[in-house]
Every structure is written in C-alpha cells, then in structure tokens.
Amino acid sequence: MAADTLSPDALFRYGNLVALAGWLALGLGIVLRSPLLRDTVAGLAVPLGLSVAYTAIIMVHWWSGEGGFSSLQDVSALFRSPWLLLAGWIHYLAFDLFVGAWVARDAEAHGLPRLMLVPVLPVVFLFGPAGLLLWLCLRIAFGERSSR
Numbered sequence: 001m002a003a004d005t006l007s008p009d010a011l012f013r014y015g016n017l018v019a020l021a022g023w024l025a026l027g028l029g030i031v032l033r034s035p036l037l038r039d040t041v042a043g044l045a046v047p048l049g050l051s052v053a054y055t056a057i058i059m060v061h062w063w064s065g066e067g068g069f070s071s072l073q074d075v076s077a078l079f080r081s082p083w084l085l086l087a088g089w090i091h092y093l094a095f096d097l098f099v100g101a102w103v104a105r106d107a108e109a110h111g112l113p114r115l116m117l118v119p120v121l122p123v124v125f126l127f128g129p130a131g132l133l134l135w136l137c138l139r140i141a142f143g144e145r146s147s148r
Contacts, residue, residue: 022046043101
C-alpha cells in the first residue's frame, strides 16, 4: 500500500466517508424501521470500526506527541501532531454516530414520533453534545408516549 493512502489526510477522508455511510445507514434505518441498519450498522459496526482506527492511531502515535490534558495549552500542543489531531477527529466521528443511533433507539423505546429526530440528528451530527442536550430536553418536554 502506498504511503499516501496511509497519510493522516487520506485517513481523514476515509474516516469521513465511513462516518457518512454510517449516518446514511442510520437515516435509512429510521425511515425503513430497520433495526439492522439503525442498531447494528450505524449503532455498532461503524462506530466500532472507527474506534479500532482511533485505537490503532493512538497506540502508534501517542508517544510521539507533545502536550497532554492538564491545560488548554497542553491540549493545543497535543493536537499539533497531525496524527493525534486525526485521532481526535475520529473520536468525534465515532461517538457522534454512536450517540445519534442511541437517540434513534431511545425515541422508539419511549414511543416518541420519528419526526422529532429530524431537527435533533443534524445537531448531533454537527455539534454532538448540543444534539444530545436537545434530545434529552425534547424527551423530557414531550414525555414518554409508549404504553409501558
């Protein structure tokens, strides 16, 4: 395999494509009411694959980075390494998709309409924790609709 296909820039593009495929599977899984797409592909397989990539990058490149987590300046220094910045990005991709799939399952578990996911999932996709906060506020506001 050519060195360019394993560069941080190339892996960034691949990671984005994989995550996008996961979000498409999530959307289709919601529309088609397919637990296979929603839960297995978007909620497990794609985040797991991204987590493997993240872990591999961290295992290989962690020790070459400067900085750490004790101050904002240290975190900034850590992310000056393209490899560790890539790991941070893949971290976001994996967790945001995982949370998006959880939100979709949670909506179904609480008997809430799928239409409520329309404004929430893009916010989870773009702004992770803000999307989770939005979902939890909506869930509290609209309460549980299932017959449990």
